[in-house]
Amino acid sequence: MATKKKDKDRNPIFDQILKDKKTYQMQVESWDKKVFFNQFTLMDADWIARHAQGEDGATVAYTLICKLLDEEGNKMFTVADKQILMRNFSSEELSNIAVQMRKTMTADGIDYEGK
Numbered sequence: 001m002a003t004k005k006k007d008k009d010r011n012p013i014f015d016q017i018l019k020d021k022k023t024y025q026m027q028v029e030s031w032d033k034k035v036f037f038n039q040f041t042l043m044d045a046d047w048i049a050r051h052a053q054g055e056d057g058a059t060v061a062y063t064l065i066c067k068l069l070d071e072e073g074n075k076m077f078t079v080a081d082k083q084i085l086m087r088n089f090s091s092e093e094l095s096n097i098a099v100q101m102r103k104t105m106t107a108d109g110i111d112y113e114g115k
């Protein structure tokens with residue numbers, strides 16, 4: 001049985017890299033609300049893919065559920081909110097929010113397409 005590496009045994013390079021982990025913010029005009037999010041991680045991508053099971057609409061909903069934070073850093077949505085998101089907002093509106101999240105990170109110098 002494998003044991004987890006304790007934080008004190010963690011490679012010190014992670015302390016240097018992770019100390020400046022950034023929280024992004026953007027205004028969602030259609031909600032008249034500022035939202036916050038942290039950069040996407042591989043764990044986020046796996047969680048979203050596992051829950052969405054290849055469904056495009058669910059992928060967008062789970063992206064927002066997984067990533068959006070309020071001004072205090074609390075999750076804005078839970079998995080229980082998926083049906084409300086999918087039934088009460090247009091696909092264009094929710095997709096635009098997800099796309100804008102990516103653009104916000106890209107504008108900050110993070111480009112996930114290697115350009």
